[in-house]
Amino acid sequence: MKIAILYFNDIRLTPNQIHKFRGYVGNVFAEHDIIHNHSTETGKSIYRYPLIQFKLIDKTPCIIALTEEAIEVFTKIFMIMDEINIEGRIIPINEKDLKIENSDFGFSRETFLYEFVSPWLALNQRNFHLFNEMTDKADRDSLLKRILTGNILSTAKYLGCHLSPEERIETNLNIKPSKATLKGKSMIGFKGVFKTNFMLPDHIGLGKSVSRGFGTIQKIL
Incomplete structure (x- = not known):
């Protein structure tokens, strides 16, 4: 299975801020329900395994994309995002590290x-x-x-x-x-x-x- 991980190496967030990180990205890319898992038409939750996940890895905020479909959306995030907004605080993104690999599954x-x-x-x-x-x-x-x-x-x-x-x-x-x-x-x-x-x-x-x-x-x- 193909998996991509986008690291934001110069940003520090707490575990409690990860859902706000996800919320911000989900709002910016609201047309892609694969990010926020809500129908763009009805707003209702879509119950499925999340193909895009937000988390801390070794204290570094990152976004993980699973499968080709998610990685295609993922590349748009990589190209466009240059800042995030957490609780009204604008945090510039100066360093991004993208890794794509095939993993056994x-x-x-x-x-x-x-x-x-x-x-x-x-x-x-x-x-x-x-x-x-x-x-x-x-x-x-x-x-x-x-x-x-x-x-x-x-x-x-x-x-x-x-x-x-x-x-x-x-x-x-x-x-x-x-x-x-x-x-x-x-x-x-x-x-x-x-x-x-x-x-x-x-x-x-x-x-x-x-x-x-x-x-x-x-x-x-």
């Missing part, structure tokens, strides 16, 4: 180890209550494993990777709760490591709000 007979480098927002409203009602760690871990497997399957589906009945995704995880803040609201996230037999590109996100930098992963082994 799909089912594998091998197992790989990944790390969540930003909090994984695994729980929605329904399974949040279920998680809180569980008192046994094994039950909680089992629930999180099912959610992680579902996240990977959903990502694969939206990115055009369809598994055969014999290709079953396996996961194992070692994570701990991690505080997360989204639009000023405190949420429960998780950080740590997980193993799976599915090849995932570095820096893509899993779970909720991946377009805003949550659930970012990086391969360890």
Whole structure:
């Protein structure tokens, strides 16, 4: 799978400002719903895996584009953007670094180890209550494993990777709760490591709000 990463090397943002960074770019390029995932006609949310994601990598703000379609829109951002506006503060963009590469993506007979480098927002409203009602760690871990497997399957589906009945995704995880803040609201996230037999590109996100930098992963082994 082709993946592009645009780094803004001379800009410093906090994790809590990434959703504002995304909001600004989404407004500037409002004609491209692939950025903000809202219908340009009705304004309603488009439920799909975000092909353009905003995040911090090693404290550097960046935008990631997945697939040829997203990279085509991405090049317009690269060529046109020379500033961003965060909370009324105009920040000039003086240095941009664009990297485009092909990354392995799909089912594998091998197992790989990944790390969540930003909090994984695994729980929605329904399974949040279920998680809180569980008192046994094994039950909680089992629930999180099912959610992680579902996240990977959903990502694969939206990115055009369809598994055969014999290709079953396996996961194992070692994570701990991690505080997360989204639009000023405190949420429960998780950080740590997980193993799976599915090849995932570095820096893509899993779970909720991946377009805003949550659930970012990086391969360890």
